[in-house]
Amino acid sequence: MEALILTVLLTSVPLIFAATGELVAERSGVLNLGVEGMMLMGAVSAFAATSILGNPYMGILAGAVAGALTAAVFSLFALGLATNQVATGLALTIFGSGLSGLVGAPFVGGTVEGLPNLAIPLLVDIPVIGNLLFNHDIMAYLSIGFLVLVAWFLNRTRAGLVLRAVGNSHDSAHALGYRVLLVRFGAVSFGGMMAGLGGAYLPLVLTPHWSEGMTAGRGWIALALVVFASWIPSRILIGALLFGGITIMQLAGQARGWTVPSQMLSMLPYIATIIVLVVIARNRDFALANSPACLGRLFIGNK
Amino acid sequence: MISMTPRKHIPLSLTLLTPAVAIFLTLAVGAGIFGILGFSPLGSLYTFFVAPISRPDQIGDLFVKACPLIITATGLVFCFRANVWNIGAEGQLVFGAIFSGWVALSFPDWPAITLMPAMVLASIIGGICWAMIPALLKVRFNTNEILVSLMLTYVAALFIDWLVRGPWRDPMSFGFPLTKMYSDAGLIHRIDVPFVGSLGQLHWGVVGALLLAIAGSFVLSRTILGFQIKVMGDAPRAGRFAGFKPHLVTIGVMAIAGGAAGLAGMVEVSASMGQLQPNVSFGYGFTAIIVAFLARLNPIGVIFAGLIVALAELGGDYAQIALGMPKVVTGVFKGILLFMLLAGETFNRYHITWRRSAVMPVSKEQ
Secondary structure (H helix, E strand, O other), rough: OOHHHHHHHHHHHHHHHHHHHHHHHHHOOOOOOOOOHHOOOOHHHHHHHHHHHHHHHHHHHHHHHHHHHHHHHHHHHHHOOOOOOOHHHHHHHHHHHHHHHHHHHHHOOOOOEEEEEEEOOOOOOOHHHHHHHEOOOOOHHHHHHHHHHHHHHHHHOOOHHHHHHHOOOHHHHHHOOOOOOHHHHHHHHHHHHHHHHHHHHHHHHHOOOOOOOOOHHHHHHHHHHHHOOOOOOOEEEEEEEEHHHHHHHHHHHHHHOOOOOOHHHHHHHHHHHHHHHHHHHHHHHHHHHOOOOOOOOOOOOOO | OOEEEEEOOOOOOHHHHHHHHHHHHEEEEEEHHHHOOOOOOOHHHHHHHHHHOOOOOHHHHHHHHHHHHHHHHHHHHHHHOOOOOOOOOHHHHHHHHHHHHHHHHHHHHHHHHHHHHHHHHHHHHHHHHHHHHHHHHHHHHHHHHHHHHHHHHHHHHHHHHHHHOOOOOOOOOOOOOOOOOOOOOOOOOOEEEEEOEEEEEHHHHHHHHHHHHHHHHEEEEEEHHHHHHHHHHHHHHHHHHOOOOOHHHHHHHHHHHHHHHHHHHHHHHHHHHHOOOOOOOHHHHHHHHHHHHOOOOOOOHHHHHHHHHHHHHHHHHHHHHOOOOOOHHHHHHHHHHHHHHHHHHHHHHEEEEEOOOOOOOOOOOO
């Protein structure tokens, strides 16, 4: 049972990273559908850096940088040239899948040593929950740290207020003298870095190898999580754990010899996503209360 | 700083020039990326875009590769014109293949004259059914059609995987995940070109794809349905004032796109595979999105765009065999192409100038 809960926690880490990053980008009014592509670039860069340098911590760094750089490509087009955000995000996913496949080709079949667990002294000795919560790799702690940081930043800081203002009314923010595109560039880059970190978690912790398309739709699920969280950071944690649990059900099912075909169990996270989207969307007020008013809208301002 | 002002009039030359420039830039940037990663830039371009069509019969193969792209993209053009983002054509294509496969496997004794139409119809119904899920959820609950249609793509892929490994597997397939072969009546045959014989794999489905694109062009430009779709996409408020029903348009374009994608699935299986297998599509549903944009959302343009993108796809196959590159690598070219096309759209719509001093901000929301 403990092993199962641990797996759920670990499975949800990449989703927390990617969804938290995307939430910040969306709060600034930018819909970046390229999460899957950015995650793949993060994953392949993390794997490559780790296997070349032999240090998984360099892999984390490489994943974050790769994610942010990939996001910069999105910014160049969607912000710099005001291209359609939906289509640009798709292009980013296609581009990221292709480039990660190309970069990763020499690394297929190799393995790396994953991130070590860092037990937090004293806390880890708490009975029952100690080992569950306080004996993880650094990225698992980081994911929660970033989530808290983002929640604090958005709600308690002036910069966070500016970011939300840009997302809710870019024209007003522009009129007040804020650099709309600069704020958005920052938010999108942060989102890319987080997606890269989420991607990096896959080869560094979950499965210590690289294979093309290894994110298997996690980037898209992260996008759905932001909707599920109705743009409120703390709810991402709930959503990610929920999806982690559903994803793990297939493993648990196989282990217990359920007669349901494995494909049906593999469908669960995707079907659950759809159900969640419907349930959330049904309650319009709840769903859209914190939805950035300018999400996906083009901003063409000159200063 | 860059200053962008909307153009009042878009010259035709610009409309035609944009895709050409986009393709050129894609090749340049793509070659650059391959160069940075240690491959020969010109050699990569040769492998991707010249080697695959260096023999006459390969021209036939190019059309065959373009076939599912043209069919699917023609349907997607309707969606994108109406500003409905159906990203799940891949799943709809798979369901078209499944439905037509059920017909072919259930009625192997039927003659071609009844079996073929039944399979075509089944594939269209299959695609429409799968497309109706995101469409109805969007209309009824206002869910995001992008995420729902995309999630359903994964579900469809797992579903066909289960079918061909489980209930539909041919007991004589020695454990391979394959269904029985379709009867001859359920296969789309190759075209016998006079004096030449068969031209590569060129089959009758290609003719169907070309006719479909032409029909699509007619519907979009000459019918009230096409007009409604364009109005709802460009100016939804005006459309509502005119009494058009946004929900019906959403359902209509999703049905058109789903039906077309389903048909593409049927054609692909009946012409190239002859039986269902776990992978009936190799990302055609996603690639068709790029085709639709390269065609500037014009069904006739889809034919040419389909051929151009099919070339990159063939190049991907070729690179996989010749250089051992993974197949997804074509995504590098496809992704850049889509970026360039979108950028081209901006240059088309706006007059872009460099200004030094601060000017009145121009803002336009879409």
